[in-house]
Amino acid sequence: MIRIKAGVPRRAGPRGNHLTLGRARARARRRLGRAEARRLDRGRQRLRRLLALGLPTAWGAVAITYKLACPLAQQNGLGARIVTCAVFFAVGTGLMLHVRRGLLRELRQIRRVAGAAQGVLLRPLPPSVEGLNIAAAQVSADRGASVGGDLYEVIGTEHGVRVVMGDVRGHGLAAIGTVAAVLGSFREAVHDEPELPGVLRKLERAMGRHLRERAKAEHPSSGLAPDSPVAEEFVTVLLLDIGRDGEVRALNCGHPWPYLLRPDGGPTDVRGRVEHLGPGDPLPPLGAFPLPAELPVVHCGRLLPGEALFLYTDGVEDARDGAGRFFPLRTALTEATRTHPTSPQAVLGTVFTRLFAHADGLPTDDVAVLVLGNGRTQVPTSQREQVATPL
Structure with a gap:
């Protein structure tokens, strides 16, 4: 009768090598999956930053294009001034709404974090x-x-x-x-x-x-x-x-x-x-x-x-x-x-x-x-x- 003491590994045969290689491949796939998930998260973060800057850039481009390329912006009449003011008012309003939306999003996130911390302190x-x-x-x-x-x-x-x-x-x-x-x-x-x-x-x-x-x-x-x-x-x-x-x-x-x-x-x-x-x-x-x-x-x-x-x-x-x-x-x-x-x-x-x-x-x-x-x-x-x- 052969006794195997605890903590003493048995001799690895062909099947043991196969299982070891299988576990190594599984770990490698998990590491690759985590690395791919991190790359995707970084890509999403970069995309969100670009989108956050895209709208203000677009509004600014509209204002500059109107001022430099539109003939109406070069005139000094009352109607031309009213139109110019309306364009810049629309651009400014769009920028403020965009900033407000970003601040509200950040405030909601901060409140969720603060609520979680306060719930741990004075738990229900x-x-x-x-x-x-x-x-x-x-x-x-x-x-x-x-x-x-x-x-x-x-x-x-x-x-x-x-x-x-x-x-x-x-x-x-x-x-x-x-x-x-x-x-x-x-x-x-x-x-x-x-x-x-x-x-x-x-x-x-x-x-x-x-x-x-x-x-x-x-x-x-x-x-x-x-x-x-x-x-x-x-x-x-x-x-x-x-x-x-x-x-x-x-x-x-x-x-x-x-x-x-x-x-x-x-x-x-x-x-x-x-x-x-x-x-x-x-x-x-x-x-x-x-x-x-x-x-x-x-x-x-x-x-x-x-x-x-x-x-x-x-x-x-x-x-x-x-x-x-x-x-x-x-x-x-x-x-x-x-x-x-x-x-x-x-x-x-x-x-x-x-x-x-x-x-x-x-x-x-x-x-x-x-x-x-x-x-x-x-x-x-x-x-x-x-x-x-x-x-």
Whole structure:
């Protein structure tokens, strides 16, 4: 019996040579195909450049030919001048339309690239995560940008569903770097850290690294000095951990507390449809001051089936109308739960409709909203006993 050890090649016979030559020919054909494709791409690019220059050249040739060869262009009468002006006006209009078409084509390409990059940074959330129905939307204060200084993410892990909602100081495109640093750290930490304090510590370290790198890039000699503009940057963060039994635990660093939305509980329900959760004083925002040594997790009770959490940034409540009045968020949420009891998509649509009507268009600050509805159907016995217990 002949044994062939792994990694020791067998003796190549005529058939092995044939297979080797066949693979070599296939690789050569693939290389030739790729080279031919590159040549064709270069040819198409040259053709597009020639076509882009062809129309302006043709319009210029028409204008020069008319001026030099047409007898009417040599006359000084009123009619001849009108015709000459019309010819040059047509040439100028054609050139401007051609330039405009090229700029619009380039702008569409840039927007596609920017949209893809922004989609990777603040990626669309799935409709549900481990039984929690999700609806989220963001509006940037910068025109043409879909991502600003607000951030959110929902990730299902072995430790429970982890949620982050944050707001970077400032708004628009200037805050995107901080958003990327915080979200990137959160997406890694939620899987590695079994407890929320560990997640928050990693976010703090990521924020510190980002500020130091940014200060070094903007002011190489000064570093992160106390009077540096970068030293004043911070981000408010709300971390939630929603267990499989609906238990909600939170760490809040200077962010608005969420609202709890519930369906109509009847006349015996003393808590009402909308309740603003505020179980404790928040921690300082990340970047402004160091976090304390102890990070006590706040227990917010249970999110029962049929109930929902409404998370938001301060751009929602700070939106003003023409008279300077703030947006009545609680009233909008009450109306939303009365019409569509705790349906995340319906609540989101109602709030944004009323917000845009109140602000007469887009708000002046970044706005982000995240609605989490408990779509789970099974209720543990201990959970039923706590229905009447306020959060």
